[in-house]
Amino acid sequence: MASVTKDQVLAALADVADPDSGQSVVAAGLVSGVVVRDGNVGFALEVDPDRGAAMEPLRKACESAVERLPGVLSVTAVLTAERPAQGRAQDQGHGHGHGHGQGHAQGRQAQAAQQQPSELLPGVKSVIAVASGKGGVGKSTTAVNIAAAMAAQQVRVGLLDCDIYGPSIPRMLNLSGQPEMAGERTLRPMANYGIKCMSIGFLVAEDTAMIWRGPMVMQALEQMMRDVDWGALDVLICDLPPGTGDTQLTMAQRVPLTGAVIVSTPQDIALLDVTRGISMFQQVDVPIFGVVENMSYYVCPACGHRADIFHHGGARETAQRLGVDFLGEIPLDLEIRTTSDSGRPIAVTRPDSPHAASYQHIARSLVDKATSATSGAGRAQPRIVMM
Numbered sequence: 001m002a003s004v005t006k007d008q009v010l011a012a013l014a015d016v017a018d019p020d021s022g023q024s025v026v027a028a029g030l031v032s033g034v035v036v037r038d039g040n041v042g043f044a045l046e047v048d049p050d051r052g053a054a055m056e057p058l059r060k061a062c063e064s065a066v067e068r069l070p071g072v073l074s075v076t077a078v079l080t081a082e083r084p085a086q087g088r089a090q091d092q093g094h095g096h097g098h099g100h101g102q103g104h105a106q107g108r109q110a111q112a113a114q115q116q117p118s119e120l121l122p123g124v125k126s127v128i129a130v131a132s133g134k135g136g137v138g139k140s141t142t143a144v145n146i147a148a149a150m151a152a153q154q155v156r157v158g159l160l161d162c163d164i165y166g167p168s169i170p171r172m173l174n175l176s177g178q179p180e181m182a183g184e185r186t187l188r189p190m191a192n193y194g195i196k197c198m199s200i201g202f203l204v205a206e207d208t209a210m211i212w213r214g215p216m217v218m219q220a221l222e223q224m225m226r227d228v229d230w231g232a233l234d235v236l237i238c239d240l241p242p243g244t245g246d247t248q249l250t251m252a253q254r255v256p257l258t259g260a261v262i263v264s265t266p267q268d269i270a271l272l273d274v275t276r277g278i279s280m281f282q283q284v285d286v287p288i289f290g291v292v293e294n295m296s297y298y299v300c301p302a303c304g305h306r307a308d309i310f311h312h313g314g315a316r317e318t319a320q321r322l323g324v325d326f327l328g329e330i331p332l333d334l335e336i337r338t339t340s341d342s343g344r345p346i347a348v349t350r351p352d353s354p355h356a357a358s359y360q361h362i363a364r365s366l367v368d369k370a371t372s373a374t375s376g377a378g379r380a381q382p383r384i385v386m387m
């Protein structure tokens, strides 16, 4: 069957009316970033952030219109908001918390009542967020290597790339192409090295991902949980976007997290970010499983001399001071970088190396913590930490 073209997609969408303007969604300028690859179609509907929740029927109508075209295998339409939301629009649809703390806790309860975690991720036993206070600290590299170490330990593991703005997991797992359909409306995750993976990078062109703003990011995130056939998983690792802003906070609310890991470099500035990361998860009652210090020290490959370039050990001290566990340290190492950047994570390619051993150790601790958090009473009670 001939593959569908972008023009055919736009023609199909020209029959869908925008209820607000009465024009077609194409004429109203709502459709952007159409990508068509081998019968898999992705596009964005740019809507006013204030209309977010009300636009869901329109999004579905657009998907259905394109699905009817011959040659279409899958359709993914995502609501996006070009303009940054005013105020705390991210909170729309799940409570009206204006401040932090209590407002968010209430928001979380409202959200839980509205969408049970089991509905979003029915076969997944535990979900672990990997977060960092800022970009470039090696959060994605750590997430990928931990996932690879878990897979090697026969843990059924998935990796959800929540970084809508700059998805890097497909490259790090050497995955490209598009997910196949697993059912009428469900995508099968991609997989490599025994890790199931879903990323917005599979669905839309990179430049499209970059324009996404505000609350509609949550729409894409929920689709990557709900509309993906994750199957039975012991652990789903969520690589959050770097930072501790409203987007990350809302993600921490929306994703049914069992616990969170904070990745940090040892520099003092980054440690401030650790504190922010910890308090972000505490605001939404997600237990902190611990802190990983990445690029912790440097071992000279020529002479074996170990140099603590950035006052190594800072993350351990910060973790102790804040009453959270220190999970381990990963050195600054050229091989970690080259393997990560070329899609061959060191935990897979050199499982007997000392670096892989560090990731294996962290992976084991996390599986233990996730298992005890999900057994018995379920989510651990939030702890009061003096700061």
Ligand code: ADP
Binding pocket: 132, 134, 135, 136, 137, 138, 139, 140, 141, 142, 168, 242, 294, 295, 330, 331, 332, 333, 334, 336, 337, 338, 340, 341
């Ligand atoms: P983040 O997700 O925090 O933005 P990445 O995982 O993308 O960071 O890593 C940023 C860069 O640092 C990448 O080029 C990666 O290969 C490199 N990197 C990450 N961890 C290490 C490490 N322990 N040693 C050397 N390079 C690393």
